[in-house]
Amino acid sequence: MSEVFTKSMARNIYYGGSLFFVFLFLALTFDTMKTLPQQDNRAAITPQVALGKRVWEENNCIGCHTLLGEGAYFAPELGNVYKRFGNSTEAIKAFIRSRPANGIPGRRSMPQFNLSEEELEGVAQFLKYTSEIKTQNWPPNIQG
Numbered sequence: 001m002s003e004v005f006t007k008s009m010a011r012n013i014y015y016g017g018s019l020f021f022v023f024l025f026l027a028l029t030f031d032t033m034k035t036l037p038q039q040d041n042r043a044a045i046t047p048q049v050a051l052g053k054r055v056w057e058e059n060n061c062i063g064c065h066t067l068l069g070e071g072a073y074f075a076p077e078l079g080n081v082y083k084r085f086g087n088s089t090e091a092i093k094a095f096i097r098s099r100p101a102n103g104i105p106g107r108r109s110m111p112q113f114n115l116s117e118e119e120l121e122g123v124a125q126f127l128k129y130t131s132e133i134k135t136q137n138w139p140p141n142i143q144g
């Protein structure tokens with residue numbers, strides 16, 4: 001190996017290194033764009049799931065809850081509530097129907113939303129759908 005570090009050697013390292021990382025960045029970008037559509041399980045978006053998302057938005061559920069980490073920290077994470085409730089949409093519907101729970105003083109309770117059966121089914125299907133998105137196992141535990 002040569003004893004002197006020449007200008008042209010420095011230049012080659014600079015350009016070579018830059019080029020290498022530009023290509024690496026592009027390759028990772030293409031890889032992400034290719035794999036992302038498989039993560040969100042979009043084949044499972046039925047009209048019910050779409051209705052549920054609308055119910056979710058119109059009632060501002062995100063104003064109290066997080067969904068896969070996004071939202072407010074007043075109430076539990078709901079991205080995995082379907083799993084937490086034993087893989088049951090019925091349990092989710094029963095919970096929403098049964099609010100508010102005024103039993104324990106000082107405990108936060110969810111209000112009653114007076115959703116129709118169709119809306120309840122939709123929002124439960126929407127929460128089932130979110131629990132099946134591939135999130136690299138996030139949230140890390142079943143409590144959310």
Ligand code: HEC
Nearest residue numbers: 059060061063064075076081092095108109110111113123
């Ligand atoms: C005003 C705040 C608020 C809003 C808005 C709200 N929630 Fe809640 N929610 C809560 C609180 C507080 C709890 C936990 C306490 C309880 O048992 O009521 C909860 C609990 C839940 C649970 C059970 C979670 C668990 O792990 O026990 C589900 C499911 C749920 N909410 C769904 C919804 C849906 C769907 C909407 C929108 C239609 C919604 N929430 C809107 C406050 C809210």
